Amino acid sequence: MTTEEHRGIRSYKEDRERYAGFYALSQQSENPEIRVAGRLAKFVSEARDTILTAHEEGRPFVNNNYCTAPEITEAMDIPWLMLYEAPFMAVSVEGLSDQIDETGAMGLGTDLCTAIRSSIYYVEKDLVPVPSAVIGFIFPCDGMPMLHQVIKHSKTWGHIPMFCPDPPYFNDDRSIDYFANELKKMTAFLEKETGAKLDMDRLREVVEESDRQYLLWQEYNELRRAVPCPHGYGLGGPMCFAVSQMFKVGHKDGTEWFQNLVDLTEEKVEKGIGAVEKEKIRLFWFDIMPSGFIFEFMPWLEEEFGAVVVMDMFGNHPYTTIDTSDEQEIWRGLAKRGLFDTPMVRQAMGPAEGFVDDLVRIVKDYQIDVVVWPGHMGHKETQGTFGIMREACRELGVPFMDIRMDIFDRRYTTPDQIKDKFARFFAGIGVG
Amino acid sequence: MDPTASSEAFATMAEAASTLVNPALQRWRDDGGRVIGFLCSMVPEELFMAAGLLPFRMRATGSTGTDLADAYFTNLNCSFPRHCLNLALEGEFEFLDGVVGINSCDHIRRLYDNWKRNVDTGFLHFISLPRQSGPDQIQWYTQECRMLRDALAESFAVEIKDDDVRAAIRLANQGRGLQRALYALRKQERPPINGEQALVIMVAGTAMPKEEYNALLSRLLTELDGVQGEGDYRARLMITGGILDDPAWVRAVESVGGLVVTDGTCFGARLMWQDIDEEAEDPLEALARYYLADRPSCPRLLDTQEKRTQFTVKMCRDFNCDGVLGEKMMFCDQWDVENYMLDMDLADEGIPFLRIDREYLTSATGQLKTRVQAFIESMGK
Numbered sequence: 001m002t003t004e005e006h007r008g009i010r011s012y013k014e015d016r017e018r019y020a021g022f023y024a025l026s027q028q029s030e031n032p033e034i035r036v037a038g039r040l041a042k043f044v045s046e047a048r049d050t051i052l053t054a055h056e057e058g059r060p061f062v063n064n065n066y067c068t069a070p071e072i073t074e075a076m077d078i079p080w081l082m083l084y085e086a087p088f089m090a091v092s093v094e095g096l097s098d099q100i101d102e103t104g105a106m107g108l109g110t111d112l113c114t115a116i117r118s119s120i121y122y123v124e125k126d127l128v129p130v131p132s133a134v135i136g137f138i139f140p141c142d143g144m145p146m147l148h149q150v151i152k153h154s155k156t157w158g159h160i161p162m163f164c165p166d167p168p169y170f171n172d173d174r175s176i177d178y179f180a181n182e183l184k185k186m187t188a189f190l191e192k193e194t195g196a197k198l199d200m201d202r203l204r205e206v207v208e209e210s211d212r213q214y215l216l217w218q219e220y221n222e223l224r225r226a227v228p229c230p231h232g233y234g235l236g237g238p239m240c241f242a243v244s245q246m247f248k249v250g251h252k253d254g255t256e257w258f259q260n261l262v263d264l265t266e267e268k269v270e271k272g273i274g275a276v277e278k279e280k281i282r283l284f285w286f287d288i289m290p291s292g293f294i295f296e297f298m299p300w301l302e303e304e305f306g307a308v309v310v311m312d313m314f315g316n317h318p319y320t321t322i323d324t325s326d327e328q329e330i331w332r333g334l335a336k337r338g339l340f341d342t343p344m345v346r347q348a349m350g351p352a353e354g355f356v357d358d359l360v361r362i363v364k365d366y367q368i369d370v371v372v373w374p375g376h377m378g379h380k381e382t383q384g385t386f387g388i389m390r391e392a393c394r395e396l397g398v399p400f401m402d403i404r405m406d407i408f409d410r411r412y413t414t415p416d417q418i419k420d421k422f423a424r425f426f427a428g429i430g431v432g
Numbered sequence: 433m434d435p436t437a438s439s440e441a442f443a444t445m446a447e448a449a450s451t452l453v454n455p456a457l458q459r460w461r462d463d464g465g466r467v468i469g470f471l472c473s474m475v476p477e478e479l480f481m482a483a484g485l486l487p488f489r490m491r492a493t494g495s496t497g498t499d500l501a502d503a504y505f506t507n508l509n510c511s512f513p514r515h516c517l518n519l520a521l522e523g524e525f526e527f528l529d530g531v532v533g534i535n536s537c538d539h540i541r542r543l544y545d546n547w548k549r550n551v552d553t554g555f556l557h558f559i560s561l562p563r564q565s566g567p568d569q570i571q572w573y574t575q576e577c578r579m580l581r582d583a584l585a586e587s588f589a590v591e592i593k594d595d596d597v598r599a600a601i602r603l604a605n606q607g608r609g610l611q612r613a614l615y616a617l618r619k620q621e622r623p624p625i626n627g628e629q630a631l632v633i634m635v636a637g638t639a640m641p642k643e644e645y646n647a648l649l650s651r652l653l654t655e656l657d658g659v660q661g662e663g664d665y666r667a668r669l670m671i672t673g674g675i676l677d678d679p680a681w682v683r684a685v686e687s688v689g690g691l692v693v694t695d696g697t698c699f700g701a702r703l704m705w706q707d708i709d710e711e712a713e714d715p716l717e718a719l720a721r722y723y724l725a726d727r728p729s730c731p732r733l734l735d736t737q738e739k740r741t742q743f744t745v746k747m748c749r750d751f752n753c754d755g756v757l758g759e760k761m762m763f764c765d766q767w768d769v770e771n772y773m774l775d776m777d778l779a780d781e782g783i784p785f786l787r788i789d790r791e792y793l794t795s796a797t798g799q800l801k802t803r804v805q806a807f808i809e810s811m812g813k
């Protein structure tokens with residue numbers, strides 16, 4: 001009798017092949033930027049392969065997240081996947097709209113963040129390889145702890161042992177110590193559930209390697225300050241995040257990727273080459289960039305208006321390096337990194353001050369002409385800072401454009417409507 | 433005949449529930465007393481009492497719109513904080529000497545951020561609420577209680593001793609006991625009060641000095657002793673959900689034959705179903721334990737969903753309910769997903785469940801009534 005393959009495993013296999021295909025294709029390009037971007041596909045394919053190999057060999061693999069110290073799972077050599085990545089990756093899946101609609105039929109509110117709804121869908125419908133343990137991330141928004149309550153409640157993942165580091169609200173020393181202790185508890189949990197042991201020397205190595213990545217990322221972001229900006233929405237930004245926080249955490253080939261990116265960009269900046277031929281408007285996209293349908297309006301923005309996304313929330317680099325000479329500082333550094341450096345978490349988690357500080361800093365550092373707030377429907381806490389953001393922009397003298405969209409669902413505000421909004425806005429401020 | 437119609441005690445409470453500044457609160461202020469508003473039922477109000485301050489649970493009773501607040505929030509924010517901010521910007525909360533915020537949900541924490549920037553209130557403090565209720569979180573919250581106590585002591589130049597906190601806990605528990613006695617009457621076949629009246633009584637308890645409230649409630653309980661209500665309802669209902677402070681909403685439900693006999697809301701049973709430990713060595717730890725772990729929780733706390741379902745099922749059985757209404761404010765992610773799970777859990781228990789999205793203000797009730805009516809009919813009542 002043959003047992004049917006688990007759907008999650010099947011889709012990971014498909015992903016592995018698909019991304020390997022993207023990678024191979026990209027390497028045939030004459031354009032070195034396409035080749036650098038293409039390597040990300042290789043990293044995704046390899047990450048899928050790591051999970052599939054563990055599955056085939058009957059070894060444990062876990063769920064972890066970009067903001068709950070993935071350096072620790074890496075150092076423990078435990079393969080990890082991130083459930084929450086599913087809605088972001090699903091953009092390449094056919095029938096995404098149908099999946100979103102199905103979440104409504106399941107009984108989830110349409111005003112719930114689509115990322116949360118989709119993650120719930122993936123768990124309830126058993127579409128992701130089932131891990132041996134779950135590290136949950138129950139911040140920065142109300143949706144995340146609810147997702148994890150559903151995980152516990154579900155028939156598919158409910159039996160899996162789960163540990164969720166508990167997040168404090170502020171970023172003072174007391175909070176960092178508290179979260180550092182949560183990460184220690186998380187490590188003990190992982191040791192118990194997987195049998196792996198954490199070697200502090202190995203953790204130090206991983207952290208040091210990831211620090212190298214962050215330093216290179218910082219260098220890259222300095223280069224993005226140039227006028228014209230060497231890259232737009234298509235390169236850098238979220239890719240740097242994906243390499244350093246998801247697919248190549250503390251890995252040498254991740255560092256090498258960053259080095260490549262920096263070298264290429266340096267050359268471009270030296271020659272004064274920008275992302276578009278004539279850069280006219282420098283945009284700061286203050287949230288996640290839309291998955292999937294970004295290609296339906298960003299190239300138009302660049303071509304039609306010379307409007308370039310110089311910085312975005314996931315490309316924003318607030319990471320600080322970690323003092324590895326002291327064990328406790330490693331824990332504290334990881335705690336700070338998870339809670340107060342990682343994108344989305346950093347902005348959405350604590351008081352509005354943090355949010356505004358980032359806005360002001362980026363507008364100044366990157367000579368931003370227009371702050372674009374997509375107003376993602378799921379981000380209730382950001383909706384609640386709408387007035388504060390607008391006032392901050394007014395004080396800075398920079399136009400503030402709000403779109404109101406669903407970054408996952410192109411039907412909420414369609415690419416055509418988005419284009420229309422941009423055209424009117426630019427005309428209104430006299431730059432169109 | 434409605435037994436509350438001739439009750440002076442009930443009339444006093446009804447006035448308190450239908451206004452912001454009720455006569456008791458006004459008297460308190462006239463006597464030099466100070467008032468602190470707080471933004472969620474997980475804020476330990478006993479600390480305000482211990483400091484000699486009057487705790488006022490924030491609500492936006494009397495609000496008619498959100499025009500001013502709409503410059504700060506968007507239409508994807510819960511209407512509760514929007515109405516609160518609007519009233520604050522109109523100056524309706526000038527009777528508050530302080531406001532204590534908390535990260536109980538994304539909308540509420542942003543209410544605090546906007547309040548802080550735009551409303552001139554003397555004392556401001558924010559509590560960092562954990563997302564779970566284990567031993568480390570209880571310790572954390574104990575520390576938060578300590579920090580709140582110290583901030584109050586400093587700002588209001590009062591000394592708050594452990595014995596003051598103990599006395600406040602005792603007084604608050606006394607009120608809780610009376611409220612439970614009131615709820616016990618609702619188990620009867622013909623309860624002497626309906627759901628609308630019960631909510632009036634509960635809301636009043638969040639807006640006047642506890643001594644005065646407890647005295648009023650004792651009197652009312654004596655008046656209700658042995659009295660039977662009408663009994664001409666079609667179905668006995670329980671309401672679960674978050675902020676529900678508007679008796680008019682319950683009135684609409686009851687107008688089509690549903691009698692609300694109990695609830696799991698945060699102006700209702702979740703406030704008082706449990707007492708705080710009066711004997712604990714550290715009263716601040718007792719507060720932390722109560723608010724995080726012991727009392728029936730809200731979905732804000734991760735590790736409590738199973739307990740919440742058990743609570744709902746038990747309440748339902750104890751009060752002989754025919755069905756449950758799960759009310760949820762629009763754009764509340766916590767209650768949305770909670771209801772998604774509760775729906776499945778109650779189906780397993782064979783308990784009919786109706787989910788209702790609502791706005792903070794009860795305006796047009798036509799659709800609500802139609803849905804409740806259909807729900808009652810679907811139960812064959």
Ligand code: SF4
Nearest residue numbers: 113115141143378379
């Ligand atoms: S996208 Fe926003 S609302 Fe959605 S899960 Fe992330 S932080 Fe929460």
Ligand code: SF4
Nearest residue numbers: 472473536674698730
């Ligand atoms: S529903 Fe929960 S978070 Fe909201 S006010 Fe009530 S107790 Fe607080």
